[in-house]
Amino acid sequence: MLSKKTKYGIKALVHLARQEERTPVQISTISKAENISQKFLESILLTLKKNGVLGSKKGKGGGYYLLKEPKDIPMTTVMRLLEGPIAMVPCVSLNFYEKCEDCPDEKICAVNKLMLEVRDNTLKIFRNTTLADLSN
Amino acid sequence: MLSKKTKYGIKALVHLARQEERTPVQISTISKAENISQKFLESILLTLKKNGVLGSKKGKGGGYYLLKEPKDIPMTTVMRLLEGPIAMVPCVSLNFYEKCEDCPDEKICAVNKLMLEVRDNTLKIFRNTTLADLSN
DNA sequence: TATTACTCTACTAAATCTATAGGGTAAAAG
């Protein structure tokens, strides 16, 4: 299941990408437009900012804005920041690899085999889909 | 994340598929071989039985066995029974569809668009992968 | 200098996961 955090994050990013100009947009504006709890959205935008996806401006006329062009923001970045690993099992994760305790040998493991294929395909989609693709 | 329930279920099914003969295998045997808590495994095999994947035999020489050939058991069946929806979001689920409360129009929704593509790809893999494929 | 908006910490209510523990019942084989 996709968490609401990620869902809201994507919606907010798309909202920003759909802006004509790259002027800052207030949290409250996005929150109302996308039906997201303002405080929750605040924490989401903050992690996106800390990780170089968004910039922010304080004071009057402040808000959040994209730091890169939508076409240069792949969904892998967004998913990893908000949702965490893309793989369904840690033993097939690229960025969050962990060995299974219960599994004697990954090369023989059926679950590993299956989930590796799923990860490869999902990763391909996230890599090839940018914020620009979702904003049309 | 894949739940342990599903993970254990797949491992147990593969264990059964790898048997030379289709004679019943005891829960305790599978539990030991695959490092799975016996009671937990019991409940997993029970749901697989209730849904037509496994058969069981009581008493001495009893246990669980596959009701179909491994090549006739696609992973879609197993995933849906144990893990639930294959889609990451209910609004793109085939078997567990639900409308999002916060979303005014699915056709415009970026999350919907992205997750629909992911679901299509994942589904294709699960449909084309059978228990036989995992048992080699 | 007042307003607006971002920053940060802490807390919480509810749900889900992953079991564990233990009871009893039913069927099949020897």
Next chain:
DNA sequence: CTTTTACCCTATAGATTTAGTAGAGTAATA
């Protein structure tokens, strides 16, 4: 008829995650 094993049910519980809420603090801009 006795043993074995599956079936079925309830209750408990620690850990983690989710989806927020509350409130105080800080910084920039008009």
